[in-house]
Amino acid sequence: MTDVRDLLARVSAPEGSGRPIHDAATGEVIGNAPESGVDVLDDAVARARAAQPAWEALGHDRRIEYLLAAADAVDAHAEELARLLSREQGKPLNGPNARFEVGACSAWLRSSASVALEPQVLVNDGDTRAELHYRAVGVVGAIGPWNWPLMIGIWQLAPALRMGDTVVVKPSEYTPLSVLALIDVLNEVLPEDVLLAVSGGRDVGARLASHPDIDKVMFTGSTATGRRIIESSAGNLARLTLELGGNDAGIVLPGTDATAIAQDLFWGAFINTGQTCAALKRLYVHDSVYDDVVEALAEVARTTPMGNGLDEENVLGPLQNKQQFDIVNRLVEDAKSRGARIVTGGSPARELGELFYPITLVADIEDDAPLVEEEQFGPALPIIRYTDVEDAIQKANRLDVGLGGSVWANSRDEARAVASRIQAGTVWINSHGGLHPLVPFGGVKSSGYGLEFGVEGLKAVAVPQVING
The missing domain is CATH 3.40.309.10 (Aldehyde Dehydrogenase; Chain A, domain 2)
Known part of the structure; x- marks a missing residue:
């Protein structure tokens, strides 16, 4: 376990640069978030694209080992992550809050590693054998929210990594430090350039949604922003999973x-x-x-x-x-x-x-x-x-x-x-809002589309392929 200050030092912008991030409860400056531009994002996408074939080629068993190691890394840094999250986001350490959220991160990593996705035999009548397989979609762009920044970040990146995708994360401008810290912890065990994060403004998010080398966009946030992402993704025909406003x-x-x-x-x-x-x-x-x-x-x-x-x-x-x-x-x-x-x-x-x-x-x-x-x-x-x-x-x-x-x-x-x-x-x-890593979750109407969690969540960050013959 490292000290929170050590974790912050690893992800904060150099002194005198970046954007100050405040403690939600006290207003105190807790660190400076890097303010990257679209040039940094373009470089990150290029690196993720270059790393993706080798990551996919490892196969499910080896990627599962990496996800389990990533879960262990989160557990090893759980208290520092929870304390940073509490200060930046505002949620208390106890109750269904910061420590709970960090614990959910390792739980969802382990669940993404454990879910089985076997080929489906569609026809096998003696003359024809057709199987439905799922393979990596490519490079996933993950745009996260500020309310559950770590847990929802894991919801986006864990199944993508499991399926052989590489991931570029764009944290919310409100809670970038805790997300950058989580990515830093995960990268203690993951291969280079498989998971990258770029902290920046709305221009970075817009570029990620419209980038020609992004194959899938996952977004959690407002319906208004979700509509803009749909428009931005039209040019590259990126697949989308959108979890939008509720009420x-x-x-x-x-x-x-x-x-x-x-x-x-x-x-x-x-x-x-x-x-x-x-x-x-x-x-x-x-x-x-x-x-x-x-x-x-x-x-x-x-x-x-x-x-x-x-x-x-x-x-x-x-x-x-x-x-x-x-x-x-x-x-x-x-x-x-x-x-x-x-x-x-x-x-x-x-x-x-x-x-x-x-x-x-x-x-x-x-x-x-x-x-x-x-x-x-x-x-x-x-x-x-x-x-x-x-x-x-x-x-x-x-x-x-x-x-x-x-x-x-x-x-x-x-x-x-x-x-x-x-x-x-x-x-x-007789309850409301409880989620399980094996039970699919997603909205209808203006609350978005696409499913996360379990087998359906793995399929959502993959592309189907029929092998006929």
């Missing part, structure tokens, strides 16, 4: 035990202080249990500590950046102006720091309020009362998003019947 709906059915679901409901909405694509962002609750659910959530909110992520007691942190803070503040102020009831929170927690916003439960709000219709991506949850389940399903489906959804009920059979009618890539029952 996930949850429906609590009549008679549900509010106390039994309160903790899972709370973390479904407020994991990473609400800064999660597949977090619960609008909650429809039947009138018969509405007051009970609101109060049960309020009790959890009142007893869940928020503050500096390096404090071992805290499990909720700040918003990562001022732009997101301003969005949350604007939407809550609008809800107040419309007469919605603020149950907890409702105004910035300046006593904790500039980017802290408390858990804000907003009750008695109309379904057409901006806090419901826009993805808040932060610690504010609108709770909408309904009396007819059909109406709740219609409201859950009315927006042009479909990443995730959830149904909450005492009866799983009743919940499944409703879940089958929710327009979302994943619908959870």
Whole structure:
């Protein structure tokens, strides 16, 4: 294990250069991110292109060994990575946060190494034998987000490496240092130029999406940026996997035990202080249990500590950046102006720091309020009362998003019947947002397309080939 300062020194720009990166909780400068241009990106893509044939030629067994060694390297540096992530992104060390995220990195590396992808025999009738194989797509461009920068980065790069692709990573401008540190750790064991990272501005991301030598683009982020990536990739016909905005709906059915679901409901909405694509962002609750659910959530909110992520007691942190803070503040102020009831929170927690916003439960709000219709991506949850389940399903489906959804009920059979009618890539029952490395994940409608994880995730970073004869 190295010291966090040693890890930072390995990835930061030289003194006097680069762009300062601030601690999300305190505002202190923690390091300087390299600010590379498109010339550096072009060089990285060329190097990845040159390294790709030899990497693919190693075969699955040898690449699996490298992925397992990479997982061991992450484990060896887990605490330094978690502490850097906590400072840069803002999420606390404990709870489902920084240490959890770093642990997920090694878990997903191991899962990508363990998944079997065997040739599929399509026809074997004595006259014809046809098999479906999957081979490397080539060079993958991975454009990551700032909310789960390490974990989502691994989701993109691990299956690509497993399939014989080389990868060029472009970190978010908000959280570059922790991603560069992760790539540095992985490259302790990986062959040269198989995995490269280029830290820079939007011009670098745009060039990566449109680069003629990029065969596949993986992007997690906003729908607006996803649309621009689609346009940029038209020239090179790069394959795409896009995990875009959510605004996930949850429906609590009549008679549900509010106390039994309160903790899972709370973390479904407020994991990473609400800064999660597949977090619960609008909650429809039947009138018969509405007051009970609101109060049960309020009790959890009142007893869940928020503050500096390096404090071992805290499990909720700040918003990562001022732009997101301003969005949350604007939407809550609008809800107040419309007469919605603020149950907890409702105004910035300046006593904790500039980017802290408390858990804000907003009750008695109309379904057409901006806090419901826009993805808040932060610690504010609108709770909408309904009396007819059909109406709740219609409201859950009315927006042009479909990443995730959830149904909450005492009866799983009743919940499944409703879940089958929710327009979302994943619908959870009595939970929200939980992911498994072997269970495919992806969105519908404007929440993107393509699948990640498991066998389907491996196929997504490969090209099919039929061998006939």
